[in-house]
Amino acid sequence: MHYHRKxxxxxLRFAERRRREDEAPRLVTEVPRLKxxxxxxxxxxxxxxxxxxxxxxxxxxxxxPAMFFIPCGDARCKDxxxxxxxxxxxxxxxxxxxxxxxxxCAGTQGTGQCSRVLHYVAxxxxx
Numbered sequence: 001m002h003y004h005r006k007x008x009x010x011x012l013r014f015a016e017r018r019r020r021e022d023e024a025p026r027l028v029t030e031v032p033r034l035k036x037x038x039x040x041x042x043x044x045x046x047x048x049x050x051x052x053x054x055x056x057x058x059x060x061x062x063x064x065p066a067m068f069f070i071p072c073g074d075a076r077c078k079d080x081x082x083x084x085x086x087x088x089x090x091x092x093x094x095x096x097x098x099x100x101x102x103x104x105c106a107g108t109q110g111t112g113q114c115s116r117v118l119h120y121v122a123x124x125x126x127x
Contacts, residue, residue, distance in 0.1 A: 017069060024065035031092045033126040034061050039088075040121040043073045072105045072116050080107015082118040091122065098123050 027034065037059040068088045072080035082103040091099040100121040105114040 017071070020069070021065040021067055024067040027059065027061055027064040027066045030066040030089060033095070034092055034124060035127045036123075036125045037061055037064075037092070038123045039068075040123075041070060042119050043070075044117050044119065045074075045115055070118055070120075072107050072114060074105075074109065074114060074116050076109050077105060077107040077114045077116065078109070080105040080114045080116070084118070084120060088120075088122060092124060095126060096122075096124065097126075 027037075039057040039059065040054055041057060042054040066085070066089060068083070068085045070082045070084070072082070074080070082105060084101060084103050087101045087103070091101075098121070100119065102120075103118045105116040105118070107114040107116075109115070
């Protein structure tokens, strides 16, 4: 029963994120000059100096939503994640070619704050 509830909660979170992505304006509309966008993403546990494995995300600009929400990588985190939409869109609208940022997870673990920190490096090209 506990497994089924966790699975259902995860499915609901995924469905909600998908709905928000579908309703978001398109990236190509928000930043018409943008041609390519690549994000290198790494997440660290706040108390640890060891980073989780990095992953590269190539954004399909023509179809992508103008929304950048990365779920928290800690399975114990509740209601967490990293919404870096505003930070990334601000840099893209300014025409920045390479930029980076950090975001602390807003979720909770037990009775405390989640300790995960996301770091991203973005590379963009414009036409």
